[in-house]
Amino acid sequence: MTFPINLQFEALSGITQMGIYSPIFYSFLFLHVVSFIIAFGSVIFIDTCGLLWILKKVKMSFVNSVADIGTKLIWTGLSGLVISGTVLILFKGYIDQLTAIKLFFVALVALNGINLHFIKKSSAHITDTDEMPALIRFRITVASTISQISWWGAVTIGFVHRHIQHNIPYPTNPWLWMVGILITISTIAILGEVILRKSPAPNASYTKI
């Protein structure tokens, strides 16, 4: 059974007929991989600095400085991934179910990036000597987890498509997975917000968003 999401691009058959083995396809695949290295390399580096801060090995101000530079690299890499990925999809000529889930992860990465921007803004006044409020700590943990799951999900699906099978019409209903993931994330986020907003903040040097 073909799920309606398995979109075919009949109107673009000119590009599609050039195929996934043409030099142009490989050039964009190269751009895709380079963009991935720039973006995900920065994500790993920032998250590692965050982990070192949790272990009290570095100061928050250091993590913030690293994140300021790293965020620009992440958005640059992500833009490259979306631009090159769109051309790759046009060459393939269809979006199968697993690619739909990959695009969902890409959307999550982008939305989560905006979310992280606001979290960072709301904690801008916290100095190295202040205690980080539990609510901000919770938001950072949730956002970092979403980031890691989405990046690893997208890269795994990209790898499987490239090296195992180009057209993967599974799972039968990708919308169910997407809604399931969204419900899980929302439930955890809402529960955390409700519980932690009730507990008093250790100091007043942050703004609730």
Ligand code: HEM
């Ligand atoms: C978080 C963002 C993304 C990541 C981490 C990612 C990762 C990857 C990886 C690792 C590959 C395999 C490269 C190789 O081994 O040569 C790949 C291939 C591919 N990606 Fe992405 N990608 C991302 C975003 C996108 C987007 C936004 C699109 C489409 C709009 C896209 C479309 C494709 C296509 C069509 C292929 C080739 C699949 C095939 O050969 O059947 N990717 N991606």
